[in-house]
Amino acid sequence: MDPESLHDVAHVPHGGVADADILDFSANINPVRPRGASTVYDAAFAASTQYHTDDYTEYRTAGADYAGCDPQHVIPTAGGLIAIRLGLGVTVSPGDSVAVPAPSFGEYAREVRLQGGEPEFVDADTVLDIDPEPHSVVVVCNPNNPTGQLYDPGELQWFAQQCRRADTTLLVDEAFLDFTESPSLGGMRGVIVARSLTKMFGLPGLRAGYVAASGDLRERLETARPAWGLSTPAADVGAYCMKQTEFVEETRERVRRERTRMADVLAHEFDVRPSSAPFLLLDVGDRDVQTVVDTTRERGVAIRDATTFRGLDSHVRVAVKRAKENDQLLEALRGV
DSSP, rough: OGGGEEEEEEEOOOOOOTTTTTTTTTSSSOOOOOTTTHHHHHHHHHHTTTTOTTTTTHHHHHHHHHHHSOOGEEEEEHHHHHHHHHHHTTTTOTTOOOEEEEEOHHHHHHHHHTTEEEEEEEGGGGGGGSSOOOSSSEEEEOOOOOTTOOHHHHHHHHHHHHHHHHTTTEEETTGGGGSSSSOTTTOOOOEEEEEEEEEHHHHHGGOEEEOOOHHHHHHHHHHOOOOOOHHHHHHHHHOOOOOOOEHHHHHHHHHHHHHHHHHHTTTTTTEEEEOSSEEEEEETSSSSSHHHHHHHTTTEEEEEEESSSSTTSEEEEEEEEOOHHHHHHHHHTOOO
16 A cells, blocks of 8 residues: 555445434445354354454355356355455555556545555446456446446457457456356466455445455565455354355345346336346436435435446436335436
8 A cells, every 4th residue: 555645535325224213225235144154153153262264265255166267266254345456455566556447436546545656447348348458457347336237258358368369467346247047257377356245145244255366466465465365254153155056046036036126116117227236226217316315314214325436417317126125216306
């Protein structure tokens, strides 16, 4: 991290509400958790009186099976955002240009600036068409947040090859990829993949994730990672969750079904962006976005003001949850 950058870098807005009386559709968190996860968490309490073994073998193996790579490619981190920081920390030097998609997760640009790098914003829809050569890193969010765009696997792999030829690192944020059938790029040469267990398993407070990389990138990440960077509860619960294949399949199917149903209803009042993620981006047209957000909240439902994403000026984002909850959202958005 570049100490000189700290004076000019601010925090970015996120979804999520603390009021238990508000139904939260502003954050994209699975409302369901794998059966048995709480038992594993409780059992980790006794083990937390000692340091966790720093090799994290079980967690690495589970992460490798989950992403389809080799266990040695997996480097545990305390959540997906720390995975992104670690990836940029070993690839970006002060003054480096980093291609950052827009609209997309605001933390990318912030993390680049914290390293002293210069984010160059590129259209998220066409990021795979850019020339990677001028950049030390190109960031891709797949599926993209907030648009929900899923990139074609063949095109993404081709772009990874172009980045490798240009000696440019490709950093792919796969926080929402497990809601799709699309393959991970974990372990592909020249690529750093950031993964999070927050979204699929509904445990944002657990802070569990990892980076996956091979070759020299893997060695740099392994050297730079903090010792004991993942708590014992996070390691044990995370490894358990990633083995729950039936839960993942059921969640994918529910999200696909409900997302389609919601989009069909919402299309009567909003321009709905096609999505492969557990959320939908809505263009509210000439309505005032803040009024839409405030009115919906008065009706007991929180949605995300998406104008905080670069390039969006008339949008809100809503999560996809369970049918009953989704019905509440649809009713809250009626006639806003």
